[in-house]
Amino acid sequence: GESVGLHLPTLSVQEGDNSIINCAYSNSASDYFIWYKQESGKGPQFIIDIRSNMDKRQGQRVTVLLNKTVKHLSLQIAATQPGDSAVYFCAEKVGTDKLIFGTGTRLQVFP
Amino acid sequence: DSGVTQTPKHLITATGQRVTLRCSPRSGDLSVYWYQQSLDQGLQFLIQYYNGEERAKGNILERFSAQQFPDLHSELNLSSLELGDSALYFCASSAEGTGELFFGEGSRLTVL
Numbered sequence: 001g002e003s004v005g006l007h008l009p010t011l012s013v014q015e016g017d018n019s020i021i022n023c024a025y026s027n028s029a030s031d032y033f034i035w036y037k038q039e040s041g042k043g044p045q046f047i048i049d050i051r052s053n054m055d056k057r058q059g060q061r062v063t064v065l066l067n068k069t070v071k072h073l074s075l076q077i078a079a080t081q082p083g084d085s086a087v088y089f090c091a092e093k094v095g096t097d098k099l100i101f102g103t104g105t106r107l108q109v110f111p
Numbered sequence: 112d113s114g115v116t117q118t119p120k121h122l123i124t125a126t127g128q129r130v131t132l133r134c135s136p137r138s139g140d141l142s143v144y145w146y147q148q149s150l151d152q153g154l155q156f157l158i159q160y161y162n163g164e165e166r167a168k169g170n171i172l173e174r175f176s177a178q179q180f181p182d183l184h185s186e187l188n189l190s191s192l193e194l195g196d197s198a199l200y201f202c203a204s205s206a207e208g209t210g211e212l213f214f215g216e217g218s219r220l221t222v223l
Contacts (some may be wrong), residue, residue, distance in 0.1 A: 025123055032173050032210045034210065034211065034212075036214075041216075042216060042217075043113065043115075043201055043203075043214030043215050044201070044203075044212075044214045045214070046152070046211050046212075046213070047112070047139075049210065051213065071116070085198050089153070089154060093210050095167065098144075098156060098159060098167040099144070099156065099210070099212055100156060101146075101154035101155075101156070103152070103153045104153055104154075
């Protein structure tokens with residue numbers, strides 16, 4: 001696969017540790033947020049979503065936290081695995097359907 | 112496999128030329144979105160179509176245009192290409208009433 005090659009913030013974690021990826025969003029009127037994972041050479045894939053009437057949502061090994069006061073979103077990955085290595089994007093829904101993506105964070109997992 | 116198909120996967124062309132990127136959404140999805148991903152811009156929203164009609168517009172240049180056909184496939188036309196247009200172009204689709212977008216594998220455009 002080919003690398004997107006973005007100049008992104010990078011988070012390096014050891015396999016088995018927990019990862020926390022942060023995102024600041026811009027629009028206080030946004031009511032829906034999604035985290036996407038993009039592996040090298042592939043399109044973004046849905047991980048987990050959260051609506052603005054919630055503070056926390058859990059999936060399998062992933063948790064999303066939403067702090068509307070400071071317009072902050074975080075993605076927690078438990079027991080990070082090599083297959084979690086990717087670029088992670090948060091996205092906020094603006095208006096009816098438009099999704100606006102953040103700049104992304106590259107997660108590197110080392111043994 | 113997201114169910115969204117994009118062609119071509121790779122395209123190399125020269126400045127000043129015109130290209131067309133094609134997208135077939137997931138079966139049943141009425142909304143199609145186009146995003147541009149370049150080295151220093153992340154994922155930039157270009158335009159959205161819903162059931163053949165333009166619904167939302169982002170930072171799409173006047174040299175770019177898109178349309179969605181009756182069979183719901185979409186095309187993104189890029190003209191008078193410049194070096195800075197080199198990027199990955201993603202198409203995504205979504206079902207009505209949901210916020211989740213399903214992305215294709217992208218079309219990598221290189222302008223020389």
